[in-house]
Amino acid sequence: MNVSDALANRYSVRGYKPDPVPEELIREVLDISRLAASGTNTQPWHIAVVSGDARDRLRDELCELFDAGTPQSSGFERNATMESPYIDRRRACGFGYYETMGVTRENKEGRLAIARKNFEFFDAPHVAFFSMPSNFVYPQAVDMGILLGSMMLVMVEKGMGCIAQGSLAGYPEPVKEIADIPEDNEILFGLSFGFIDDEAHINTVRMDRVPVDEIASFTS
Numbered sequence: 001m002n003v004s005d006a007l008a009n010r011y012s013v014r015g016y017k018p019d020p021v022p023e024e025l026i027r028e029v030l031d032i033s034r035l036a037a038s039g040t041n042t043q044p045w046h047i048a049v050v051s052g053d054a055r056d057r058l059r060d061e062l063c064e065l066f067d068a069g070t071p072q073s074s075g076f077e078r079n080a081t082m083e084s085p086y087i088d089r090r091r092a093c094g095f096g097y098y099e100t101m102g103v104t105r106e107n108k109e110g111r112l113a114i115a116r117k118n119f120e121f122f123d124a125p126h127v128a129f130f131s132m133p134s135n136f137v138y139p140q141a142v143d144m145g146i147l148l149g150s151m152m153l154v155m156v157e158k159g160m161g162c163i164a165q166g167s168l169a170g171y172p173e174p175v176k177e178i179a180d181i182p183e184d185n186e187i188l189f190g191l192s193f194g195f196i197d198d199e200a201h202i203n204t205v206r207m208d209r210v211p212v213d214e215i216a217s218f219t220s
């Protein structure tokens with residue numbers, strides 16, 4: 001599989017088999033992903049992988065907070081002001097997902113149940129938390145994104161599925177309690193991963209992309 005194939009085959013996986021990924025394979029994915037570029041080779045990233053009992057305990061704590069309607073907070077600013085066309089794309093993403101799951105826009109309970117799945121890690125057996133020192137800013141966040149993108153492609157190559165989750169930065173306390181996160185770091189996002197459940201209906205969702213001429217310009 002080449003990089004173009006990996007990009008074409010990747011999608012956000014929201015249904016997983018329960019089988020754990022051998023730690024050796026997870027380490028191999030990280031060993032390749034760490035070759036990602038970063039500004040002045042800072043490598044600002046830390047990845048905390050949570051599996052097994054720790055993953056179950058964390059899921060329970062996060063779901064408890066979500067069910068209680070606890071407001072989310074995060075170590076890094078997460079909410080950009082968003083206008084058209086970006087807000088339209090964001091809405092289309094949510095609605096495409098709800099529609100596949102048979103949940104109407106008016107069905108608040110149904111939408112909440114779907115949002116909750118983030119904190120259940122979409123049943124993935126593993127979740128990784130990506131953090132960087134809390135005083136770092138946008139250039140380092142770019143580096144974090146490059147690592148994330150690289151890791152998602154390596155996982156595709158290795159026959160795994162994954163989903164990046166900004167939502168997993170929303171309740172940092174239990175994550176810091178259970179996962180091994182460096183003391184001065186804050187969480188940017190999570191990545192749930194495992195082997196894909198090909199029978200899961202939710203995995204039929206595909207998000208489209210705008211064409212090149214809408215995202216690029218060429219001057220000579």
Ligand SMILES: Cc1cc2nc3c(=O)[nH]c(=O)nc-3n(C[C@H](O)[C@H](O)[C@H](O)COP(=O)(O)O)c2cc1C
Pocket residue numbers: 010011012013093118163164165166167168189205206207
């Ligand atoms: C940084 C980042 C954060 C994301 N956070 C979430 C999330 O919290 N929950 C979720 O269901 N999807 C999340 N996604 C997945 C996006 O919705 C998804 O990548 C996008 O709709 C394109 O679909 P695709 O990945 O299937 O191609 C996130 C993606 C990225 C890159």
